[in-house]
Amino acid sequence: MNYEGLTGRVITPCDPEYALARQEWNKAIDTFPRAIVYCRNAQDVANAICWSRKHCIPLRVRSGAHHYEGYSSGTGTLVIDTSLMNHIKVDTCQNTVTVEAGTRLKDLYQTLSACGYAFAGGTCPTVGISGLVLGGGIGLSTRYLGLTADNLIEATMIDANGNQLTVNQNCNRDLFWALRGAGGGNFGVVVSYQFKIEAVKKITLIQLRWENKPARLAFLEVWQEWLKGLDRRISGFGGIYKKSAYLNSFFYGTPAEAKEILAPFLSIPGLTLRTIECVDFIDAVNIIGARYERSAFQSPGGFVFRDFSREELEKFIQIMDQAPSDTTSRLAVYSLGGAVRDIPETGTAFFYRSANYIMAVSSEWQNKSAAPAHQAWVAEGFKYLKTLTCGSYVNFPYNRLKDYQEAYFGEYVEILQYIKRKYDPENIFCFPQSIKPAESVRNDLKSFPFEAE
Ligand SMILES: Cc1cc2nc3c(=O)[nH]c(=O)nc-3n(C[C@H](O)[C@H](O)[C@H](O)COP(=O)(O)OP(=O)(O)OC[C@H]3O[C@@H](n4cnc5c(N)ncnc54)[C@H](O)[C@@H]3O)c2cc1C
Structure with a gap:
């Protein structure tokens, strides 16, 4: 193969680094790209x-x-990898940060907290800012600071022709709308982002654990009531x-106030861990982030819009009782609401x-031989979850979703397909669950929701 014209660091199957370079975080993924190009700048991407x-x-x-x-990888593909592009620049006058696309959350949190800022990111330190913000981005600050995408001011993207586009509220406004929730891999390669940031020093870190089976139903009952108001x-x-239940939380207030807010949880019998303490933002992030290690997994989820009946909650308990693992199979919940609702629908x-909130069925395994049992349990659990929830979070994707566009983007599929057609008419940015370009062009895109803000 002739790699002339590719710039940056090119790794091919002949290189000793290839085995490591082809790895994704999920150990279940086993793809063999034709080449991986580690870009150092926007020109390398183009x-x-x-x-x-x-x-x-x-x-x-x-x-x-x-x-x-x-x-983000695939057998026989060219993987355009931005992980070497990881420069971070904080502007303490404007309260903004500009980050290159390959930045990982741990570096962003570290840099920002050193300047006295929090960030509306996720919980895993090695997640990239790109996938996170382009799919929305939820975390333990979401109800206070909004989705990661809600804090985005501007992005710079290289399009299908290799041209650099500035994308913000005034420039390529339709694309700016689309990138904030549907941008992952669909329209072009984003090379940098500018976010607004919030000055914060100390927060209250909350970690609660119950190591008994009855706490599970109590937890689910308290959770759905607790979120109201x-x-x-x-x-x-x-x-x-x-055999257990857990809650991790960030509270932008004092431990005394937190204890009051958490009262319904604190009264569930059998608490074995009860951390409610005032810490630096970065310490809270690091403590929660420390639990992540690579494994093979699947973890699809749905959006919850209504209360579940006692019978429905009991069915979740029955599903958990069938789980393949005591410690790595779980039903997880992720709060929304608060600042997420400040942005118009x-x-x-x-x-x-x-x-x-989002509810997900999740299972992790280490040995390949265990995969079928875990995958079958996730499929069964998700089959039930789907009947009670709406859609699916694009950042918790699932390869078995048949109508994936509708699941991820609901009623926005059509408009997204027109935006796709406008920016990537030849469908260069294509993967198994990418947005399909519309068959025709529409010149009246202005009548779509992003103009109605
Ligand atoms: C352990 C773990 C913990 C997680 N925790 C959270 C959490 O707390 N909150 C949350 O919301 N999500 C969470 N996620 C999900 C996470 O947000 C998504 O997996 C996200 O897509 C990862 O982004 P990435 O850049 O690391 O991944 P990648 O695999 O590199 O990319 C993900 C998607 O974005 C596209 N993409 C990547 N870079 C670019 C770019 N520069 N321009 C355009 N498209 C690009 C890719 O093509 C792919 O479609 C977690 C995931 C894991 C594995």
Whole structure:
């Protein structure tokens, strides 16, 4: 193969680094790209796009490599990897940060907290900013600071022709709308982002654990009641395992206030861990982030808009009782609401903005031989979850979704397909669950939701 024209660091199957370079975070993914190009700047990205078109080699776009189903890589593709582009610049006068596309959350949190800022990011330190913000982005600050995408001011993107586009509220406004919720790998390669940031020093970190089976049903009952009218300064990720339940939370207030807000949880019997303490923002992030390690997994979820009956909650408990693992199979819940609802419903391509929370069926395994049992349990659990929830979070993707466009983007599929057609008419940015370009062009895109903000 002739790699002339590719610039940056090119790794091919002949290179000793290839085995490591082809790895995705999810150990279940086993793809063999034709080449991986580690871009150092926007020109390298543009050259890679042009090279892939010239040689008719499909491309994939990768930053943090945490896509659940591995669609940032692919056998026989050219992987355009931005992970070497990881410069971060904080503007303390404007309260903004500009980050290159390959930046990982841990570096962003570290840099920002050193300057006295929090960030509306996710919980896993090695997740890339790109996939996170382009799919929406939820975390333990979401109810206070909004989705990661809600804090985006501007992006710079290289399009299918290798041209550099500035994307913001005034420039390429339709694309700006689409990138905030449907941008992952679909329209071009984003090379940098500018975010607004919030000055914060100390927060209250909350970690609660119950190591008994009855706590599971109690947890689910308390959770759905608790979210109603909940103080927006608190966000939580929690869930149930086969024999236990847990809640992790950040509260932008004092531990004394947090204890009051958490009272319904604190009265569930059998608490074995009860951390409610005032810490630096960065310490809270690092403590929660420390639990992540690579494994093979699947973890599809749906958006919850209504209360579940006692019978429905009991069915979840029965599903958990059938789980293949006591410690790595779980039903997880992720709070929404609060600041997420400050943005108008149609303000960005994140269609399920008004949901109460996300619920996911998740299972991790280490040995390949265990995969069928875990995957079958996830499929069964998700089959039931789907009957009670709406859609699916594009950042918790699932390869078995048949109507994936509708699941991820709801009623925005059509408009997204027109935007796709406008910016990538030849469908260069294509992967198993990408947005399909509309068959015709529409010149009246202005009548779509992003103009109605
Ligand atoms: C352990 C773990 C914890 C997680 N925790 C959270 C969480 O707390 N909150 C949350 O919201 N999500 C979470 N996620 C999901 C995460 O947001 C998504 O997996 C996200 O897509 C990862 O982004 P990435 O850049 O690391 O991945 P990648 O695999 O590199 O990319 C993901 C998608 O974005 C596209 N993409 C990557 N870079 C670019 C670019 N520069 N321009 C255009 N498209 C690009 C890719 O093509 C792919 O479609 C978690 C995932 C894992 C594995």
